[in-house]
Amino acid sequence: MLKIGHEVVRPGRHWGDSNVTIPVPEELETTPGIPLTAREVDWYAREYPLETMNITERASRDWANTLRDLHAEMREIRKEHDKLNSNLIMAARSTAEMDPTAEPNGEDISQLVKDKARQLGYLEVGITSFDPRYDYKSKRGFTIMPHAICLAYEQDFEPTQTIPSVDAEIVHSSTYRTQAAAGLELGNFIRSMGYKAHVIHSSDATGPVIPMFVAAGLGQLGACGYLLSPHTGNRMRLMMVTTDANVTYDAPVDYGIHAFCQVCQVCVNRCPGRALMRDKIWWRGIEKNKLYFKRCRPVMARYLGCGVCMKVCPIQKYGLKNTMEHYAATGQVLGKGTHDLEGYNLEGKGYFGPGELPVFDRGFFDMPHGNSDEWAFDSMKEAARDNEGEIPDDMLDDLKLQIQRAIALQSGDVLQMMAEDQDYI
Numbered sequence: 189m190l191k192i193g194h195e196v197v198r199p200g201r202h203w204g205d206s207n208v209t210i211p212v213p214e215e216l217e218t219t220p221g222i223p224l225t226a227r228e229v230d231w232y233a234r235e236y237p238l239e240t241m242n243i244t245e246r247a248s249r250d251w252a253n254t255l256r257d258l259h260a261e262m263r264e265i266r267k268e269h270d271k272l273n274s275n276l277i278m279a280a281r282s283t284a285e286m287d288p289t290a291e292p293n294g295e296d297i298s299q300l301v302k303d304k305a306r307q308l309g310y311l312e313v314g315i316t317s318f319d320p321r322y323d324y325k326s327k328r329g330f331t332i333m334p335h336a337i338c339l340a341y342e343q344d345f346e347p348t349q350t351i352p353s354v355d356a357e358i359v360h361s362s363t364y365r366t367q368a369a370a371g372l373e374l375g376n377f378i379r380s381m382g383y384k385a386h387v388i389h390s391s392d393a394t395g396p397v398i399p400m401f402v403a404a405g406l407g408q409l410g411a412c413g414y415l416l417s418p419h420t421g422n423r424m425r426l427m428m429v430t431t432d433a434n435v436t437y438d439a440p441v442d443y444g445i446h447a448f449c450q451v452c453q454v455c456v457n458r459c460p461g462r463a464l465m466r467d468k469i470w471w472r473g474i475e476k477n478k479l480y481f482k483r484c485r486p487v488m489a490r491y492l493g494c495g496v497c498m499k500v501c502p503i504q505k506y507g508l509k510n511t512m513e514h515y516a517a518t519g520q521v522l523g524k525g526t527h528d529l530e531g532y533n534l535e536g537k538g539y540f541g542p543g544e545l546p547v548f549d550r551g552f553f554d555m556p557h558g559n560s561d562e563w564a565f566d567s568m569k570e571a572a573r574d575n576e577g578e579i580p581d582d583m584l585d586d587l588k589l590q591i592q593r594a595i596a597l598q599s600g601d602v603l604q605m606m607a608e609d610q611d612y613i
């Protein structure tokens with residue numbers, strides 16, 4: 189039995205459930221939240237602000253959507269999701285301008301907001317300062333409220349275990365919609381107590397939100413790149429409501445996850461694209477396992493959004509309490525090496541059990557890169573080289589068309605993208 193360093197007490201999984209106590213073995217203790225160097229985070233935010241991949245990697249996004257559309261069933265599901273989801277995005281955007289519907293009484297409403305969120309079905313809720321250092325450049329000023337209510341909604345267990353599959357894609361989309369509707373209700377509640385509440389739909393996020401969720405004590409960043417929370421690991425969807433209400437901030441927690449991932453490595457070993465890094469690096473002032481985007485997107489595009497890294501995570505499947513208790517008792521990772529945890533099917537390629545990974549043809553990982561105009565220039569240069577340096581008029585005409593389209597799509601705004609491309613997800 190390993191020596192327990194500390195215990196973390198968290199609210200139960202559902203509203204009204206008893207608290208759970210999670211033992212963190214001493215050898216897994218690191219730091220509450222995530223190791224970071226504030227000065228570096230500041231510097232990168234100032235000198236190299238983040239930007240959405242809908243802009244910076246637009247060329248491969250369009251390529252991926254074209255591939256996905258070859259799957260007739262998924263294409264219809266995406267169209268239906270877009271139709272329903274765009275209404276929720278518009279409704280959420282409109283909350284930025286809404287005034288409170290009552291006078292505030294001046295009391296701290298943190299617990300009332302948390303209780304309401306849990307009653308609305310959220311799995312996790314925590315409060316921290318809204319951190320604009322993680323804003324995308326194109327989203328600066330999107331929300332001006334000082335506090336962030338961080339909200340996580342559970343994605344159903346059963347369909348998630350069939351990842352990658354059509355069923356899992358359906359539940360992934362519907363969870364986004366369900367949580368957005370709950371967020372609108374939470375916004376109404378906050379306004380009824382006299383404060384502003386800007387509901388930010390997850391499809392309309394201001395930037396990466398995980399650092400704020402970590403600061404609010406809701407989990408720690410996993411090697412898979414998702415937030416891992418105590419009850420369902422990465423099997424949840426995240427959104428935020430920002431507010432000017434009188435609230436108290438939560439604190440980051442050391443759940444032992446930062447160190448546990450280095451022992452576990454199941455997602456790293458099972459990733460079909462070999463896209464996850466074994467070791468942590470310092471990136472923009474944060475110590476983390478970095479994803480190789482170029483090895484992930486081709487797999488996601490061809491295999492129903494992939495998500496194997498979600499499916500095979502023991503904390504997703506068994507919860508953090510069971511996983512930590514098992515580790516403390518045995519020194520082993522719960523489920524590691526079993527078909528139950530590690531097995532998955534790739535449509536058209538077959539089943540891959542523990543120790544087995546798919547092999548892809550040469551060229552599988554080739555895809556357009558950069559934003560659309562960069563890619564148009566690069567493609568033309570390549571074609572001109574193949575044409576012994578000659579650039580005929582039709583090549584120039586094609587470039588002109590592509591650049592015009594790229595300029596029109598430069599905003600990366602999710603609603604604009606939906607309007608331009610009815611099949612966007």
Ligand code: SF4
Nearest residue numbers: 459461484494495497
């Ligand atoms: S989504 Fe698939 S390819 Fe991408 S990191 Fe996860 S397991 Fe790997």
Ligand code: SF4
Nearest residue numbers: 410449452453455501
């Ligand atoms: S599978 Fe293991 S290494 Fe990967 S995120 Fe989950 S706990 Fe961390």
